[in-house]
Amino acid sequence: MQNELKRTLGPLMLWGLGVGYVISGMYFGWNLGLEQGGTLGLAIATGFIILMYLSFTFCYTELACAIPKAGGAFDYSLRALGKDWGFLGGMAQNIEFIFAPPAIAYAIGAYLHIFLPTVPVIYIAIVAFFIFTLLNISGIQAAASFELIITLVAVLGLILFASAALPEFEMSNLKKNALPHGFQGVFAALPFAIWFFLAIEGVANVAEETINPQRNVLIGFGSAILTLVILCLLTFTASVGVNGWETIVYPESGAAASDSPLPLAMAQVVGEGSWVYKAVTIIGLFGLVASFHGIILAAGRATFEFGRVGYAPRFLGKVNGKFQTPANALIINMVIGIAALLTGKTAEIITIAVFGALSLYIISMVSLLVLRKKEPELERPFKVPFYPYSPLIALLIAGISLIAVTIYNPWLALIYFGILAVSFISFKLFKK
Secondary structure, eight states, X not given: OTTXXXXXXXXXXXXXXXXXXXXXXXXXXXXXXXXXXXXXXXXXXXXHHHHHHHHHXXXXXXXXXXXXXXXXXHHHHHHHHOHHHHHHHHHHHHHHHHXXXXXXXXXXXXXXXXTOTTSOHHHHHHHHHHHHHHHHHTOHHHHHHHHHHHHHHHHHHHHHHHHXXXXXXXXHHHTTTOOTTTTHHHHHTHHHHHHTTTTGGGGGGGGGGBSSHHHHHHHHHHHHHHHHHHHHHHHHHHHXXXXXXXXXXXXXTTOOOOSOHXXXXXXXXXXTTSHXXXXXXXXXXXXXXXXXXXXXXXXXXXXXXXXXXXXXOGGGGOOOTTXXXXXXXXXHHHHHHHHHHTTOOHHHXXXXXXXXXXXXHHHHHHHHHHHHHHOTTSOOSSOOTTTXXXXXXXXXXXXXXXXXXXXXXXXXXXXXXXXXXXXXXXXXXXXX
């Protein structure tokens, strides 16, 4: 069929995708939450976000197993809440998945610029977009296999880092200037706590390409979130426990905040000349590539579904005849991503992606609650435990987080909701 995706993925591949979507968040970006909240502020924020993601992930698994479609949140909200909310849920998902890769691409460019100092960062980032978009077009099996390999390397890098750092851990280091801005720092740190886990929901977007999705999506999602929680706690504790949070935010006194917390911690432990320092630094690139490549993959499926049902231009919903992948959607997402990249506003792009993610979580949890009442007969191979408390917990924390991120980023909130409003008005006019 022209608009059908090929089923090739098993549980191991889904684990690789789930962890890979997220793992760059362990290597860069999260430490900026320490600047906002200190050790205690970010720890509290991360604790709430872990609870949200555990609740959300298993709720989302119920939806993905019951409705294994490439559109993910779009398909769930469309079925539960109708066309208008379906569009908004899908659009929030598109914003998250399309805006996260440019930020990661810039980090890849900045990293490789160290080894290629004559090549501008932006050029490297653009080339990365082309390479990984082409890899995704070439086939889901090749893309997922590559994702699994680089994800395994990135996980081993985090384990190597923790093995070197934990022997130097001291509890007193966690108490150094632990709450520099009071409890308001907890709210300011929320976007960076979310960055630890952002985009794990992309596993649902390949459900349509999964063998026996009713079983394998649960295994893939569950194993991925548990792996990520362990890695998050290990990385956070090992990094800060070496010599306090300020040493993994500021390279030196008076310097700007760094995006490289793990190398900064390693420098404290073994020095910059050590093979462990160099290994952790180099493996960090694998973490960046894993997330960049994985989110491009998920974004292509989300945009593809939007086009397939006619909520975006129909050509986006076409499958490439040779590779059976959503090539048109992948190319359009690349063009938008490069345009965002050229603005140079990396931190702002990350925050807009967080707005999209939180909106997606809220609409998805409401969809789950509605579908339980609206379609009790719907076949659900997996039902989330502790219903209705699980979706209500995720809904409450996501709602509070969205309010907090809006308060601390009012102009970005205006841009995000402006994009939603303009696209929704265009959708209504287009559908008429």
